[in-house]
Amino acid sequence: MSTLYIKNMVCNRCILVVQNELDKIGLDVKDIKLGEVMLGKEPTPEEKAILAKVLIPLGFEIIDDKKSRIIEKIKNVIIEVVHYQENDNKTTLSDVLSDKLHHDYNYLSNLFSEVEGTTIEKYFIAQKIEKVKELLVYDELSLSEIAYRLNYSSVAYLSNQFKKVTGLTPSHFKQIREDRRKPLDEV
Template sequence: MTTLYIKNMVCNRCIMVVQNELEKLGLDVKSIRLGEVILEEDLSGEKKMALDKTLTSLGFERIDDKKSRTIEQIKNIIINLIHYQDNDSRKNLSDLLSDKLHQDYHYLSNLFSEVEGVTIEKYFIAQKIEKVKELLVYDELSLSEIAFRLNYSSVAYLSNQFKKVTGLTPTHFKLIKEDKRKPLDQV
């Protein structure tokens, strides 16, 4: 068995694309999730090169070093938490990351800041704001419901954070029809 770590897998569509490409290369996928693929067999040098070429052409990248894998794991946990789960957990982000990655949060925080040039907290906030934008564009939930869904303590706090990050109030954002959302891998 071989575990591959893949950078820039940020959504379910990414999982489908990567799985499809792995199958085209004749690789037997045991499991796949954001940023991680487990194959039934070991990869030969030739298949690794073919895989790297395919992944790069699609905007993905295989990660070999431990630090980069850890950074991707942090990003994937945050993206999954905000965009793909109904986050009813009130667990502290630092505790959540430490528990899931079995590492000290201070190490994770320093590594992330050093490599990404932004703190984990700012990355987390940026992801939350992108989710708020998405929910505002869908226009199915009130601002109060969005605040509750994303664990904001109040609508005022969500609005203040939204304005601080985007320069717009949520109401003003909703009024302008041009799409100001970013792809998740560019947040």
Template sequence: MSKLFVKNMVCDRCIMVVQDQLEKLGIETKSVKLGEVVTAQELKLEKRQQLEASLEALGFHLIDNKKSRIIEQVKNVIIDLVHYQNNEAKINLSDILSQHLDLDYNYLSNLFSEVEGVTIEKYFIAQKIEKVKELLVYDELSLSEIAYRLNYSSVAYLSNQFKKVTGLTPSHFKQIKEDKRKPLDKV
């Protein structure tokens, strides 16, 4: 059994693409989730190199460095929380990350800032703003429903944060309907 960490897996489609590559290479897996693959058997060097080459051709990268793996895990927890869990958790982000990664939040925070050049909080906010953009483009929820879904204390707070990050108000963004969204791995 091998546990592999894969950079740039940010959505369910990424999981499907990685699974497809594993199947094409005849690599049996126990699980494939955001940023992580558990294989049924230990991978031989040749097979690992084939996997690495096929994944890199698709924009993914195997991560060997411990710090990089931790950073990728932090990003994956945040992406999952914001984009797939509708941010329903009512506990602090610091508690969620500490519990999920079984590491002290101060260590995670300092490491993330050192490696990424941005705080975990700013990264979290950037992900939330991308989710707000997505929901505004879909035009299925009101701004107050979006604020509630993403745990903003008020529509005013969401609007202020949105404007601070994008330079536009949510209503102006919605009016221009330009695709101002970024891919999740570029946030």
């Protein structure tokens, strides 16, 4: 068994794209998830070079150094927590990261800040705000339901954080989005 670490795999569509490229090359994929591919055997240097060549134009990159792998894992855990898991008020992000990555949170935090030039907390907030935008555009949940789903203590706190990051209130963002959409018959 061999593990490849791939940068920028952030969604299920990314997994499908990478899976498709691995299949074309003929690599024996045992498991694939955000940022990681488990192969049945170690790829040859030629196979790795071919894979790198096809992944780069698609926005992906094979990660070889340990620090970059840890950073990518931090990002993928945060993306999973924000975009794919249900509300869990009992667990802090620092506990989740420490448990999943088997490192002390202070080490992870310092490494992330050093390499990315921002904090884990700011990255986490940016992901949450992107999720809020997505949910506002879908228009299926109230702001109160969105706040609950994303573990905000209140709608006011969500609104303040949203405005701080985007410069807009959630309702203004939603209004702008609606103003830009045209009915299909006007396109």
